[in-house]
Amino acid sequence: MSEHVINPNVSVDCVVFGFDTQSLKVLLIEQKPVDGKPGHLALPGDLVLNDESLDDAAARVLRELTGIEGIFLRQFHAFGDPNRVKQVEDLDWLKSYRDNPEARVITIGYYALVKMDDFAPEASSFAERVFWKDIHEVPSLAFDHNSISESALVRLREEFENRKVGFELLPEKFTLSQLQSLYEAIEDRELDKRNFRKKVMKEKLVVPLDEKQTGVVHKPARLYELNLEVLSQAPVPGSFVTMKF
Amino acid sequence: MSEHVINPNVSVDCVVFGFDTQSLKVLLIEQKPVDGKPGHLALPGDLVLNDESLDDAAARVLRELTGIEGIFLRQFHAFGDPNRVKQVEDLDWLKSYRDNPEARVITIGYYALVKMDDFAPEASSFAERVFWKDIHEVPSLAFDHNSISESALVRLREEFENRKVGFELLPEKFTLSQLQSLYEAIEDRELDKRNFRKKVMKEKLVVPLDEKQTGVVHKPARLYELNLEVLSQAPVPGSFVTMKF
DNA sequence: ACAAAAGTGTTAATGGTACACCCATGA
DNA sequence: TCATGGGTGTACCATTAACACTTTTGT
Numbered sequence: 106m107s108e109h110v111i112n113p114n115v116s117v118d119c120v121v122f123g124f125d126t127q128s129l130k131v132l133l134i135e136q137k138p139v140d141g142k143p144g145h146l147a148l149p150g151d152l153v154l155n156d157e158s159l160d161d162a163a164a165r166v167l168r169e170l171t172g173i174e175g176i177f178l179r180q181f182h183a184f185g186d187p188n189r190v191k192q193v194e195d196l197d198w199l200k201s202y203r204d205n206p207e208a209r210v211i212t213i214g215y216y217a218l219v220k221m222d223d224f225a226p227e228a229s230s231f232a233e234r235v236f237w238k239d240i241h242e243v244p245s246l247a248f249d250h251n252s253i254s255e256s257a258l259v260r261l262r263e264e265f266e267n268r269k270v271g272f273e274l275l276p277e278k279f280t281l282s283q284l285q286s287l288y289e290a291i292e293d294r295e296l297d298k299r300n301f302r303k304k305v306m307k308e309k310l311v312v313p314l315d316e317k318q319t320g321v322v323h324k325p326a327r328l329y330e331l332n333l334e335v336l337s338q339a340p341v342p343g344s345f346v347t348m349k350f
Numbered sequence: 351m352s353e354h355v356i357n358p359n360v361s362v363d364c365v366v367f368g369f370d371t372q373s374l375k376v377l378l379i380e381q382k383p384v385d386g387k388p389g390h391l392a393l394p395g396d397l398v399l400n401d402e403s404l405d406d407a408a409a410r411v412l413r414e415l416t417g418i419e420g421i422f423l424r425q426f427h428a429f430g431d432p433n434r435v436k437q438v439e440d441l442d443w444l445k446s447y448r449d450n451p452e453a454r455v456i457t458i459g460y461y462a463l464v465k466m467d468d469f470a471p472e473a474s475s476f477a478e479r480v481f482w483k484d485i486h487e488v489p490s491l492a493f494d495h496n497s498i499s500e501s502a503l504v505r506l507r508e509e510f511e512n513r514k515v516g517f518e519l520l521p522e523k524f525t526l527s528q529l530q531s532l533y534e535a536i537e538d539r540e541l542d543k544r545n546f547r548k549k550v551m552k553e554k555l556v557v558p559l560d561e562k563q564t565g566v567v568h569k570p571a572r573l574y575e576l577n578l579e580v581l582s583q584a585p586v587p588g589s590f591v592t593m594k595f
Numbered sequence: 596a597c598a599a600a601a602g603t604g605t606t607a608a609t610g611g612t613a614c615a616c617c618c619a620t621g622a
Numbered sequence: 623t624c625a626t627g628g629g630t631g632t633a634c635c636a637t638t639a640a641c642a643c644t645t646t647t648g649t
Contacts, residue, residue, distance in 0.1 A: 159430035185404035
């Protein structure tokens, strides 16, 4: 029955989104040069080892290539086109870095959200360079990594709407404007300030603190912290699921 | 770098939900007996061949085991625990049917929704028997297939709420009560008849026909058909996303 | 005094929920 | 005539969306 099965390899690719209080960026690597030719840009990703789970593989690969660790990676889709690693532009790199450069590779996509300030990615392993790129300016990437990152963004937005992800991006104490910027960056639309605040308050999503911004050149904003009780609840119809602001 | 990679195999598993105008059922197989011992119950699934996409593999495997074809299978999650096929109860079967029974297998889960009446599943290949089982009464299954099917059901409900799936289940012409039963079966809750009808009409989700049921022992219901234009639109905030009936 | 962002309420329209009775048919 | 599911409307409440001016601080 399985005479055609020649053990496809499995990899993981990580789409790490970073938030810098204004916009969303995605973490890319530049592959090490091969035979003097500069490497391509790509998502951090590599093969899964035999004794590790997919989740563990994603965490390890991200750490090995970029130094980033301790973040929550969420699996979102498997990409298995038989030709996804068969493009000629990618062959040189595969020949240098893979035992079976011709082998089919099925990849499992993971995405994550982080505060950019909390991480100073450092390239290692086969990454020559690691850098953040605005999601509106993602260049051409190796393999099928452009479709993987687009697909991750779609999924991120869906899960953000259901409050399954996103609040990692806030500092411990934040202003309501910062919270609004988070929504606006991820959902890529503008929201009404008054309606936004009203809804956040009614939801009891945040707790006001007796503390204000300092050192700003305008009226200092009150600081808030997340109300973890409300956040940990599954989204309820009529609460954040329908939150349109 | 990859000395620990020994080519994990990749499979697909299909969670096919069937709707019989009342309840949701899931399609299971009984594996062929091995050494006279009866096979286990399982989801239809098998290894991916080297030259086929994951989607193609899911369609092929389902056809080979159950005869069902031409349905829309939707990928929902990859399951990659290194020990997911290492339970002793599953070993005999693996030894008989796999070239590398000890090999790690990563599986990609697919789910589908069908009208049960449209299909008469027939067991073949290593399936001894194929049958439908109510989702509230799923027995103990081989490997990690119980968690795969639970996970599929969660995902089915999410995607149904976003109108991404589900309308395949209706006959071409249907009554509003049938539509309501579909919602009630998938969402596993009761809906108010008047509110349901009001909302369906406002959404223009269905088009009334000049035709009625015949041969029923009560007032015959008007028949409707789907309004494909509305359905093909992405769900819009304020339309079906918030549809709670 | 100016620039810059913070903060604050009302109104109108829409949508959600709860609820009970008559109708048409076949047996 | 009975049993069965089909079919209909209203009232109350919650949510959404649109919209503009005053406040506080640092320079």
